[in-house]
Amino acid sequence: NEQEVTTMMNFNFYNPTRLLFGSGKIGELGAQKLPGKKALLLISAGKSAKVSGALDKTVEQLKAAGVEYVTCANIRENPTKELVMEAAEAAKANGCDFIVALGGGAVLDSAVAVAAMATNPGDLWDYVNGGTGKGRPLVNRPLPQVTIALTAGTGSEINNWGVISKTDTYEKIGFGGTPELVPVLAVVDPELMCTVPAQYTAYQGFDALFHNTEVMMSNGANILSETLALSAIENIAKYLPRAVKDGNDLEARERVAYGSTIAGMTMQLTSTTAQHSMEHAMSAYHPNLPHGAGLIMISVEFARYFIERHACDGQFIKMARAMGIPEADKAEDFLTALIQLQKACGVDGLKMSDYGFAKEEALTLAVNARETMGGLFLANPCELPDKACAEIFERAYR
Template sequence: MQFNYHIPTRILFGPGKLAELSTEKLPGKKALIVITGGKSMKANGYLERVVELLKKNDVQSVVFDKIMPNPILRHVMEGAELARKEQCDFVIGLGGGSSIDSAKSIAVMAKNEGDYWDYIGGGTGKGKPVTGGVLPIVAITTTAGTGTEADPWTVITHEERNEKIGFGIPETFPVLSIVDPELMLTVPPKLTAYQGFDAFFHAAEGVIAKIATPVSDIYALKSIELINTYLPTAVANGQDIDARTNVALANTLSGFVESTSSCTSEHSLEHALSAYYPELPHGAGLIILSEAYFSFFAEKVPDRLVMMAKAMGKSTDGVEESKQPYLFVEALVELQEKCGVRNLKLSDYGIKKEDIPKFAKNAFETMGFLFTLDRYKLSMDDVITIFTKAYK
């Protein structure tokens, strides 16, 4: 048994924790606040609160508000240019995974030359090392979906090349993250479900990844248990602070999983879809793929799926051994039904069945590294089969 463990992020977790931004030691005196181009951060008063709390802490701020739900390269470069122009000495990602991921990538490009894709390792990226350092990153999450507040990873799409690729180095761990479930009370039901399932699959993929450790399993199985128990309530009643807090905890735990284990090829498959169809929410894409994906792996890693089935309350008593792994798939489908996302279809987003080979090729070419972390080596035909079974 061998593993390494290092999560350097200081995390402030719990209802009301945002208030501590006014007194917490911050890594600079002028922040670039990165938010989406949507209305929620301003309409809900979150941006104004953050700006005021920073002022109380004697910190100035500048806002970059162009980020899209599936963030793109162009905005990373624009944000980095603004950070340099305004002489910001740290970056705050305020919002969901798209804002925080973008903040991480902007923090890289604010201190390094060239194009962001020069540093990307997959697809047409050049894989150059980051030599100029990274601006310190603070994450303030208003959703429970990606766990990005507790890991170094960022996912950006090269919009001209249909490449959606993850990237991360030790310096892209946030130095500070604030997880305040009170900021999540306004997330609509559908997005609550999509985001919750994204966290769920970070945990579930972390269990079946071949680099899973006893530590990552502890985090992952608890995350799965919490999401199974509390996500349906959070979807049905977004104002339930207890449910929101437990889903937020599950999400942060899934970030710990991403820092101690990894996603697997399910994420490669979904990235290929949303690289071509950015209007497809990442969580929705994962939900659509999940039954076919985990059914495929049921016979390949049965013991791992049985662990997750038990975390979701399934008993193996009296169940034939060969059928036990499928209890996880059964529990997964039941959770989707409880959260109202069982009937999602790729065709709803304009995705065509005849393009499946193109998506499979893209998955290998852009996020091929995750395939190396599967416990079973998927072929191109396997991936096409999974896509085909998931298509409806």
């Protein structure tokens, strides 16, 4: 119908991040115009940045650029408000005028919140929208961010959102969205990703995949987000099994990294859906659950809900074709492609029960998903009431 065509041709796009993408690109960092003289170098509490050689290379580039730095190595998976405030305090105390975020999703997500809290009064939750957040606007301009992605999963290196947990209230909420929080410079160098273990390569790759599949399912999909998302989906589906099988397969790493970074754009053009809200609820209650693993657990049943209601059959068919079923002609073919890919990456056996979930939690999770990140429910291709949302959790439970 006429209306649908018009909607699909509308979009707003603003992505001011200078992106250096490709193998060896970390070597170009020092030659860039950096946004300050003293950086807070934000890394995880783990060893990944050191093991991959990324830390040494980054430090070398900062020195070449004549930039001083202070290291803050406190970020963990499913980062908390407390860790963000701690890092922001370190930036303030050391007079840092910009942030270099070196890491995977947890570090890149945290950087958005650290950038805001290094220059603004009060607590992060004063500025969070949703849940118990007070939803206040930022008073002062955040610190500029330079991002260096060490995993292919979040797309956070080029967008202005970070997901942070408040553990005492079981809230895991996206923070950000203002133009000043978009990183000024991003480096995506797949060579730095070769040491990511197979299991995490799979989890992160599926997170990147779902950013794009959710954009395709979203009622806000448009001609540009769809074009980009299908390109990303095709690359991830084809190359993720190879990257999981052999971490040093650089071509596979490059293609998956491409699919992940592209999602940083598609998510700005079109929102993801409630699949992400639902996973955030899961890891709010079970913080030991990796985000990508949680998404994998619910993905088939989440898609099936909309397929059974014929909410966006055409989109599912396009995705199935991009995922290696060229003759796909029905929405269910997407489920076939998705299950096949999960098997090829060895993640088809993931169980909620292994992470301490009980089936009885389904409604609690459904309610939490809407209360903390209800905005994403508005992007679903059709209505998803709490009861139906709980049923998706129940059907996905193993």
